[in-house]
Amino acid sequence: MHLSPPVSRDRIISTFPKCYNPQACLQMKDDWNTKATMACQDRAARQQGYDRLKMSKAVVVGDLNVGKTCLINRFCKDVFERDYKATIGVDFEIERFEISGLPFSLQIWDTAGQEKFKCIASAYYRGAQVIITVFDMADIKSLEHTQQWLSEALRENEPDSCFVFLVGTKRDLLVRKAPTDKHTKVHIKLVKAIKGSCCPSVKSAEECQRTESDAINIAAEMKAEFWSVSSKTGENIQEFFFRVAALAFEDAILKDLETGSSTAQIGDGSILDDKVLEDAQEKPKKKSCC
Numbered sequence: 591m592h593l594s595p596p597v598s599r600d601r602i603i604s605t606f607p608k609c610y611n612p613q614a615c616l617q618m619k620d621d622w623n624t625k626a627t628m629a630c631q632d633r634a635a636r637q638q639g640y641d642r643l644k645m646s647k648a649v650v651v652g653d654l655n656v657g658k659t660c661l662i663n664r665f666c667k668d669v670f671e672r673d674y675k676a677t678i679g680v681d682f683e684i685e686r687f688e689i690s691g692l693p694f695s696l697q698i699w700d701t702a703g704q705e706k707f708k709c710i711a712s713a714y715y716r717g718a719q720v721i722i723t724v725f726d727m728a729d730i731k732s733l734e735h736t737q738q739w740l741s742e743a744l745r746e747n748e749p750d751s752c753f754v755f756l757v758g759t760k761r762d763l764l765v766r767k768a769p770t771d772k773h774t775k776v777h778i779k780l781v782k783a784i785k786g787s788c789c790p791s792v793k794s795a796e797e798c799q800r801t802e803s804d805a806i807n808i809a810a811e812m813k814a815e816f817w818s819v820s821s822k823t824g825e826n827i828q829e830f831f832f833r834v835a836a837l838a839f840e841d842a843i844l845k846d847l848e849t850g851s852s853t854a855q856i857g858d859g860s861i862l863d864d865k866v867l868e869d870a871q872e873k874p875k876k877k878s879c880c
């Protein structure tokens with residue numbers, strides 16, 4: 591029997607990850623589902639197939655320039671790219687976890703936000719267990735477009751078959767607390783003077799709260815869980831992806847129990863073997879300069 595290599599220590603999830611905000615949360619609970627826990631603890635189950643790779647597919651959608659690629663790259667490679675390079679079509683990463691002692695992989699699909707690449711990207715929406723709709727916290731228009739992105743992604747999937755997340759990026763651009771030190775106050779005044787009062791990169795604490803509460807309302811309409819993150823600073827990035835992985839993993843285990851299956855499946859139901867995984871990890875990059 592082939593055993594996957596051990597996952598890195600920072601990808602081990604042992605306790606059930608918490609949501610960001612209870613007002614926009616998919617599952618209000620503190621612990622794993624009892625049935626899932628028992629299945630994980632069942633050594634016999636492990637020997638009969640859970641040692642093979644179990645994988646879920648997550649697609650990341652949203653307007654151009656909102657920070658989808660940076661979100662994925664911060665988590666998967668711990669890097670942040672300041673310069674914008676448009677995604678052409680799609681790209682993906684595979685992240686390996688150990689959850690409750692079992693191996694699990696998340697295939698994270700980065701899709702192009704630019705209109706001209708939409709038809710290529712939408713071909714990859716199918717078979718997703720997780721849809722991550724992304725907006726820029728400093729650009730309210732991108733929040734307004736998230737419902738459209740979600741409905742396009744859902745069109746390619748079974749109704750009620752996906753976990754939906756609404757992620758506000760660029761949290762670092764929002765001034766959460768009124769600055770108290772003289773230098774920051776002067777800096778903000780200067781930037782506002784140069785860029786105008788509608789400068790998207792400098793927002794007041796009130797605007798930040800308003801954006802979050804608008805997002806929470808939209809998340810409720812979308813039946814989504816809301817997260818606010820920064821790929822620049824890394825704030826909430828690991829917490830967010832751990833939450834995604836944990837919910838997808840638990841769902842996959844429970845579905846297996848329902849169907850009595852223990853094989854490794856990718857979103858659209860095809861069996862994933864080690865060769866596919868190796869090829870996927872060596873894929874060429876599909877980014878290009880704009």
Ligand SMILES: Nc1nc2c(ncn2[C@@H]2O[C@H](COP(=O)(O)OP(=O)(O)OP(=O)(O)O)[C@@H](O)[C@H]2O)c(=O)[nH]1
Pocket residue numbers: 652653654655656657658659660661671672673674675676677678701702703704759760761762763819820821822823
């Ligand atoms: N300050 C700040 N800038 C960010 C953050 N995330 C992304 N950016 C910047 O936003 C720009 C766009 O980021 P990308 O991740 O390439 O955007 P995208 O959504 O993948 O864009 P498309 O590929 O066109 O769909 C880049 O210049 C990033 O440096 C963040 O958390 N904070």
